[in-house]
Amino acid sequence: MKNRPLGRSDITSAPLIFGGNVFGWTVDEATSFQLLDRFEDAGLNTIDTANTYSTWVPGNQGGESETIIGKWLKQSPGRREKINIITKVGGEMTPQEKGLAGNYIMEAVEASLKRLQIERIDVYLSHWPDADTPYEETLRAYERLIEQGKVKSIGASNLDAAQLREALDVAQANGLPRYEVFQPEYSLYSRDTYDGALRDLCMAEGLGTITYYSLASGFLTGKYRSEADLHKSARGQGIKKYLNPRGLRILGALDAVAAQHDAQPAEVALAWLMSREGVTAPIASATSIEQLESLIRATRLSLSGDDMQKLNAASAP
Helix, strand or coil: CCCEECCCCCCEECCCEEEHHHECCCECHHHHHHHHHHHHHCCCCEEECCCCCCCCCCCCCCCHHHHHHHHHHHHCCCHHHHCEEEEEECCCCECCECCCCHHHHHHHHHHHHHHHCCCCEEEEEECCCCCCCCHHHHHHHHHHHHHCCCEEEEEEECCCHHHHHHHHHHHHHHCCCCCCEEECECCCCCCCCCCCHHHHHHHHHCCEEEEECCCHHHHHHCCCCCHHHHHHCCCHHHHHHHCCHHHHHHHHHHHHHHHHHCCCHHHHHHHHHHHCCCCCEEEECCCCHHHHHHHHHHCCCCCCHHHHHHHHHHHCC
16 A cells, blocks of 8 residues: 655655544444554554544534544554644634634644644644634744644645635745645535635645545445435435435446446445545545445555546536
């Protein structure tokens, strides 16, 4: 498994990133450790999380995912040196704890470092745009954190092309660190969220791109093919929007390509992303070892030009 550079940083990642949003939500601590152990054994080396994971769960306050990852990292001497940690700031922890103001970033990073039990975050992402804070203020805070050795590289998520362009221009004009990693929503189904000006900009500027909702919230696993299937998980109602002629056409193409490779539809959907120009690595989550084994198999799946053409045609917006 060949690692790929994350933008112009000196950080390299395996072609698949583990999504830590499930830790402390749909996966308890013991199962999280089992998943992370297998993840590491498979040669994968990058975990994505955020300080807000998982504030949406009743009884949770945020930071649960970071805390579990931190405990896992501490279990084995030397593990930290092999694993890249990506976390985020800017989402709402409380009504007072959110956004990208410089002072808040300096406070939030300390809380994330403490929960993760590490001295430095490999990639620190601005989770959401903050219209109330100038890019220069945010980037100066990141500059201080890089100088202090608390952050290695920075990135952003959920910006549009104009916002990302402005952030890069502000960094260049002021001699500040620039975003090296970008995290958009992107999948075979959700292509218009990244294809076009945003993808062109990331490629032209050499940003590493790591995609979230890479399996369209589970729709691209093929588990949900009608409204009768929506009861299969707690997240099922969120799948309803994909059950349309285009979505079913994509599932048909995934089925056809999967059959050619003795693979699962999810494995093909992830392999498409890994083969897509302008994508460094998709992020995907697993809640069981069986699901994780499928993610691992996806990293070994090589799609042909004909496979890519079928998938591109079926998923064209």
